[in-house]
Amino acid sequence: MKRFENYTAMVTGGGRNIGEGISLAFANAGANVIVCDLDGNNAKATVEKIEAMGGQAMAAVFDVRDREAAFKAVADGIERFGKIDCLVNNAGGSAWLLRKLSDFVDADPDVLDFVLDINIKGTMNCTQAVLPSMIENKCGKIISMSSIAGIVGLPGRTDYSAAKAAIIGFTKALAMEVGQYNICVNCIAPGAIERDGNPFEHMTHLGENGHGGKPSDIADTVLFLAENNYITGENIVVDGGRTLGVSHR
Numbered sequence: 511m512k513r514f515e516n517y518t519a520m521v522t523g524g525g526r527n528i529g530e531g532i533s534l535a536f537a538n539a540g541a542n543v544i545v546c547d548l549d550g551n552n553a554k555a556t557v558e559k560i561e562a563m564g565g566q567a568m569a570a571v572f573d574v575r576d577r578e579a580a581f582k583a584v585a586d587g588i589e590r591f592g593k594i595d596c597l598v599n600n601a602g603g604s605a606w607l608l609r610k611l612s613d614f615v616d617a618d619p620d621v622l623d624f625v626l627d628i629n630i631k632g633t634m635n636c637t638q639a640v641l642p643s644m645i646e647n648k649c650g651k652i653i654s655m656s657s658i659a660g661i662v663g664l665p666g667r668t669d670y671s672a673a674k675a676a677i678i679g680f681t682k683a684l685a686m687e688v689g690q691y692n693i694c695v696n697c698i699a700p701g702a703i704e705r706d707g708n709p710f711e712h713m714t715h716l717g718e719n720g721h722g723g724k725p726s727d728i729a730d731t732v733l734f735l736a737e738n739n740y741i742t743g744e745n746i747v748v749d750g751g752r753t754l755g756v757s758h759r
């Protein structure tokens with residue numbers, strides 16, 4: 511029996527990098543996966559990889575900022591797989607996606623809306639879509655992607671820092687509301703994780719040549735939380751020690 515048999519995970523931003531890593535890890539452990547992404551080609555590519563492994567997956571192509579689309583994706587997922595056990599709110603990003611990073615004093619209000627919407631509103635939309643069925647089942651896991659930018663400052667990304675800090679607050683308050691239904695709500699704060707196979711060379715406290723993390727480092731943490739029934743309202747930092755403090759050695 512596999513670790514996540516008879517289990518369905520819904521992963522937003524599941525078509526690339528961290529989200530793809532989470533989707534593949536769930537499938538590898540026996541879960542059905544609803545691979546959600548704005549980019550249909552990426553979502554379908556992840557689904558094809560899962561099917562090639564002998565797993566079960568479906569693509570849900572929608573923008574997490576679109577509340578109605580999030581509800582439809584949840585309904586479609588439940589129709590196909592019967593239930594959703596775990597929602598991973600992974601879709602998100604900074605103004606870098608628009609190549610419009612800037613200091614706050616110069617920030618374009620439309621860019622501020624974009625960053626807040628994809629990260630915190632998208633997380634809220636998908637969570638609200640999936641919660642009624644989890645409450646009915648008296649079982650569920652909500653795991654959202656924060657960032658170390660939500661716990662320490664990141665100049666040029668005030669909007670992203672604010673949105674990722676909001677995910678931590680949202681996680682704690684929601685965990686208190688839905689604990690009575692046996693639903694655990696947690697978030698993860700990654701440090702620098704490689705994207706499109708390009709390793710980051712950021713400072714960590716892992717040896718002289720501190721290295722960045724891989725999507726599998728985050729996927730391992732997601733699967734750990736997906737299996738645990740007693741951790742809730744937590745933010746787990748996965749950053750190789752980067753935010754531990756300043757070293758004077």
Ligand SMILES: NC(=O)c1ccc[n+]([C@@H]2O[C@H](COP(=O)([O-])OP(=O)(O)OC[C@H]3O[C@@H](n4cnc5c(N)ncnc54)[C@H](O)[C@@H]3O)[C@@H](O)[C@H]2O)c1
Pocket residue numbers: 522523524525526527528529546547548549552572573574575600601602603604628632655656657658699700701702703704705706
């Ligand atoms: N990579 C890092 O170093 C790092 C560090 C800390 C936090 N994070 C967070 O982890 C998550 C994943 O990061 P990544 O580096 O893999 O991102 P990425 O940009 O490589 O991939 C994100 C995926 O989400 C999809 N997506 C983007 N906006 C969407 C939307 N509005 N609706 C639906 N899908 C959407 C994209 O199409 C893409 O497939 C993000 O929330 C990011 O903020 C990443």
